[in-house]
Amino acid sequence: MGYGITIRVQGRYALFTRPEMKVERVSHDVITPSAARGIIEAVYWKPAIRWVIDKIHVLREIEFTNIRRNEVSDKVSVDNALQVMKGANKPLYIATTESRQQRAAMVLKDVDYVIEAHFEKVEKEWGERDTEEGHYNIVLRRLRNGQHFHQPCLGTREFPAKVTLIEDKGAIPKSPLTGKRDLGYMLYDLDFSNPRDIQPMFFRAIMEDGMIVVPKPEEVRR
Amino acid sequence: MILQALYNYYQILREDPDVEIAEPGYSAANVSFALNLSPEGELLDVIPFTSKSPDGKKERNFRRMIVPEQAKKASGIVSNFLCDTAAYVLGLSGKEAKDPKYAEKRFDAFRQYNTEILSKADSPAARAVIAFLKKYNPQKAKEHPVIARHLEDLLEGGSLIFQVQGRNVTDDPKVKRAWEEYKLGQEAVEMQCLVTGEIEPIARLHPSIKRVRGAQPTGASLVSFNERAYESYNRMKGQGLNSPVSQRVASGYGVALNYMLSEQSPNRPIFLGDTTVVYWADTADKRYASAFYIFLNPEFQQEEEDGEETKGKRKRAKEKEKQMGEVAESVRQGKAIDLAKLQEGLDDSTRFYVLGLASNVSRLAVRFFLTEPFGVFAKRIMQHYDDLQIEKEYANQPTYISPYRILVECVSPKVTRRDDEVKQSWSLLGGAFMRAILTGAPYPEGLYAAMLNRIRHDCDDEKRSVKINYIRAAYIKAHLIRKYRRQGQNPYQEALQMSLNESYSHPAYVLGRLFAVLEKAQSKAIGQNINATIKDRYFTSACASPASVFPTLLRLAHHWTTKAEYGGVSDRKIQDLLDMLDAKPFPSRLSLDEQGVFVLGYYHQRAAFYPKKGNGEETAE
Numbered sequence: 001m002g003y004g005i006t007i008r009v010q011g012r013y014a015l016f017t018r019p020e021m022k023v024e025r026v027s028h029d030v031i032t033p034s035a036a037r038g039i040i041e042a043v044y045w046k047p048a049i050r051w052v053i054d055k056i057h058v059l060r061e062i063e064f065t066n067i068r069r070n071e072v073s074d075k076v077s078v079d080n081a082l083q084v085m086k087g088a089n090k091p092l093y094i095a096t097t098e099s100r101q102q103r104a105a106m107v108l109k110d111v112d113y114v115i116e117a118h119f120e121k122v123e124k125e126w127g128e129r130d131t132e133e134g135h136y137n138i139v140l141r142r143l144r145n146g147q148h149f150h151q152p153c154l155g156t157r158e159f160p161a162k163v164t165l166i167e168d169k170g171a172i173p174k175s176p177l178t179g180k181r182d183l184g185y186m187l188y189d190l191d192f193s194n195p196r197d198i199q200p201m202f203f204r205a206i207m208e209d210g211m212i213v214v215p216k217p218e219e220v221r222r
Numbered sequence: 223m224i225l226q227a228l229y230n231y232y233q234i235l236r237e238d239p240d241v242e243i244a245e246p247g248y249s250a251a252n253v254s255f256a257l258n259l260s261p262e263g264e265l266l267d268v269i270p271f272t273s274k275s276p277d278g279k280k281e282r283n284f285r286r287m288i289v290p291e292q293a294k295k296a297s298g299i300v301s302n303f304l305c306d307t308a309a310y311v312l313g314l315s316g317k318e319a320k321d322p323k324y325a326e327k328r329f330d331a332f333r334q335y336n337t338e339i340l341s342k343a344d345s346p347a348a349r350a351v352i353a354f355l356k357k358y359n360p361q362k363a364k365e366h367p368v369i370a371r372h373l374e375d376l377l378e379g380g381s382l383i384f385q386v387q388g389r390n391v392t393d394d395p396k397v398k399r400a401w402e403e404y405k406l407g408q409e410a411v412e413m414q415c416l417v418t419g420e421i422e423p424i425a426r427l428h429p430s431i432k433r434v435r436g437a438q439p440t441g442a443s444l445v446s447f448n449e450r451a452y453e454s455y456n457r458m459k460g461q462g463l464n465s466p467v468s469q470r471v472a473s474g475y476g477v478a479l480n481y482m483l484s485e486q487s488p489n490r491p492i493f494l495g496d497t498t499v500v501y502w503a504d505t506a507d508k509r510y511a512s513a514f515y516i517f518l519n520p521e522f523q524q525e526e527e528d529g530e531e532t533k534g535k536r537k538r539a540k541e542k543e544k545q546m547g548e549v550a551e552s553v554r555q556g557k558a559i560d561l562a563k564l565q566e567g568l569d570d571s572t573r574f575y576v577l578g579l580a581s582n583v584s585r586l587a588v589r590f591f592l593t594e595p596f597g598v599f600a601k602r603i604m605q606h607y608d609d610l611q612i613e614k615e616y617a618n619q620p621t622y623i624s625p626y627r628i629l630v631e632c633v634s635p636k637v638t639r640r641d642d643e644v645k646q647s648w649s650l651l652g653g654a655f656m657r658a659i660l661t662g663a664p665y666p667e668g669l670y671a672a673m674l675n676r677i678r679h680d681c682d683d684e685k686r687s688v689k690i691n692y693i694r695a696a697y698i699k700a701h702l703i704r705k706y707r708r709q710g711q712n713p714y715q716e717a718l719q720m721s722l723n724e725s726y727s728h729p730a731y732v733l734g735r736l737f738a739v740l741e742k743a744q745s746k747a748i749g750q751n752i753n754a755t756i757k758d759r760y761f762t763s764a765c766a767s768p769a770s771v772f773p774t775l776l777r778l779a780h781h782w783t784t785k786a787e788y789g790g791v792s793d794r795k796i797q798d799l800l801d802m803l804d805a806k807p808f809p810s811r812l813s814l815d816e817q818g819v820f821v822l823g824y825y826h827q828r829a830a831f832y833p834k835k836g837n838g839e840e841t842a843e
Binding site for chain 1: 223224225226413414415416417418419444445446447448449450451452454455456464465466467580582585586587588589590591653654657
């Protein structure tokens with residue numbers, strides 16, 4: 001646990017889709033732990049480590065707006081891809097003109113979060129040359145240089161995130177939010193422990209003075 | 223958040239003795255007939271149901287009843303339990319020409335489905351229905367003396383239920399238990415419910431929400447997944463499994479939402495553009511919602527209370543009715559809504575929810591969902607009305623302009639079917655406008671642009687539209703106030719007042735005033751019956767690009783002032799206003815904000831020409 005990092009994530013818009021309203025999308029009130037994990041993984045991820053989110057600080061009032069945008073109704077077919085790999089001649093694309101649909105979305109506006117996270121060893125993948133100090137220093141360097149594997153985003157790819165490292169935990173800006181707010185059950189992450197039956201996990205998000213303490217995975221998984 | 227709040231409200235409704243709502247596994251439906259059976263399963267009679275509409279005006283040929291939850295019907299054959307149409311229950315249909323077996327197939331499905339569930343219930347009522355289904359032959363239906371008598375009515379449609387010895391079979395306790403066991407026995411996939419957090423049986427299909435404007439009459443779902451792109455982790459065709467919501471919660475939120483949208487609810491939904499707004503407080507006390515409704519529909523309330531017939535018909539708690547009536551009275555007299563009175567006995571800190579829904583054919587989209595303590599909403603709405611305050615043209619104009627009226631002002635007068643067109647024009651703006659009111663944010667820019675657009679294009683026409691009227695001026699004022707409120711300083715502060723500000727020398731404002739003076743000079747000189755006044759002809763360009771129009775107008779003004787009887791007065795006024803421009807040339811164009819200021823200058827100046835009849839009356843009181 002000595003190897004925790006603190007990052008600040010900001011953006012003009014964000015959309016952390018609620019599972020029940022993912023067709024005409026509606027966002028969760030704040031960033032979900034899995035979205036936060038995704039942002040850190042965009043910066044640095046290796047099979048040997050697993051990122052765990054500890055705390056989420058919300059630095060701005062929660063504000064929503066509505067947009068409409070074009071989405072597609074199809075996914076690339078896995079079956080087709082497999083058949084093409086075996087030599088079949090099938091289309092591997094989605095024609096956006098054919099499957100385009102206009103959808104309404106209720107998205108967050110002007111978000112600003114501080115995320116505290118740490119990584120844990122994945123014993124199965126942990127090699128001889130892996131050291132915790134090593135991974136820690138790599139992620140710090142990458143964050144300081146603004147490097148990432150792919151553009152970190154706030155929920156969906158249309159909404160890029162600006163990620164900065166907070167070196168000193170004491171420097172976390174104070175949240176304007178006060179009091180206790182119950183945000184209801186919120187998506188925690190997906191439980192991949194049984195790859196045939198991937199289950200979503202939910203946790204009760206309680207925000208106190210703008211801070212959400214995220215439970216440990218063991219507490220959420222039942 | 224949304225589902226959770228709705229589910230909480232469902233639990234509140236369940237505790238409320240005044241409200242009749244369906245338990246999980248049941249839903250309300252319109253039933254037109256009852257088939258009265260003997261205990262041996264003989265069809266004795268067909269009893270048509272009638273009832274009065276909730277406002278007591280119309281006689282209807284159905285009755286609203288709680289029946290076992292009905293399946294969603296698309297094109298396939300899906301039968302319901304104990305309550306269905308004549309095609310299913312009796313195998314009777316007018317559509318037989320197309321498919322000779324149309325009704326027969328449905329009756330078979332109904333017979334099989336109902337027999338299966340009823341056979342688990344050990345009661346005389348259940349046995350009677352089974353016996354009827356066994357004996358009944360749909361092919362000879364038309365020869366059956368009882369059916370023949372009601373054949374035409376039955377073919378018209380409407381649902382049927384069964385009665386045995388005068389009692390509804392759906393009310394039989396053993397039949398109910400059999401249904402509940404059957405219902406829960408199905409779809410027993412258990413997952414963590416995202417509302418309660420418990421591991422529970424998950425609803426595969428979510429309830430239909432009816433009466434959202436623009437949605438299909440059979441109802442639309444708030445939660446549904448119809449395309450591959452929305453399905454996650456191999457939950458193909460899994461529908462509700464893509465977002466685990468327990469059956470208990472799904473039917474609960476459906477009931478709560480349907481209740482609020484139904485005629486049963488004392489508080490109607492508010493329709494704005496394509497957005498249907500429902501609202502509720504976290505308590506059984508309905509006064510919160512009533513107060514909210516009056517806040518947003520002051521005029522509507524007025525009409526409502528005016529009609530003696532409708533008065534008192536609404537199912538508001540009786541002792542509260544008077545209180546609300548008094549508030550409506552004060553609105554009619556143009557007095558301020560008495561916040562204190564309306565909120566008397568209401569706790570400002572009670573949580574209040576406002577949900578804006580819009581339809582997308584068979585699915586609902588959430589336009590906004592706001593939750594604040596009640597007092598916060600009340601304050602913000604009053605703020606909205608305060609911002610809109612501007613001098614009236616006529617004393618009988620409403621002091622409080624409802625949001626709907628403002629939206630209507632932005633629709634072309636050429637549109638005849640107003641409601642439909644309003645809906646289309648305001649697909650997003652209606653919701654955004656409402657949200658701005660309820661959050662205290664600036665109004666949407668699009669609405670402002672649309673308002674100026676109407677001012678630009680409309681001509682004065684007594685019947686249909688007026689270029690610049692009270693509502694448009696009020697909206698422009700409020701828009702500019704709110705736009706700059708958060709920035710601390712408003713560049714047009716001095717124009718954004720109730721009435722004329724003679725000392726404000728912003729060119730846009732002064733030019734607006736000048737235009738009003740010129741218009742008056744013209745009408746004095748030539749009279750009222752002019753085919754096209756300078757307002758019709760020049761207002762748009764004067765407002766957007768003054769430099770191109772004002773020189774012409776001033777030249778014309780010279781002719782008018784010499785012709786008119788008291789031309790000298792106008793001449794002096796024109797001169798005064800020109801002096802205020804400080805010998806600056808006319809600006810070549812005005813920004814959108816400045817155009818608004820121009821309109822306000824024009825409106826204020828014109829209002830200042832006439833003595834305040836309205837105020838005179840009021841002071842005379």
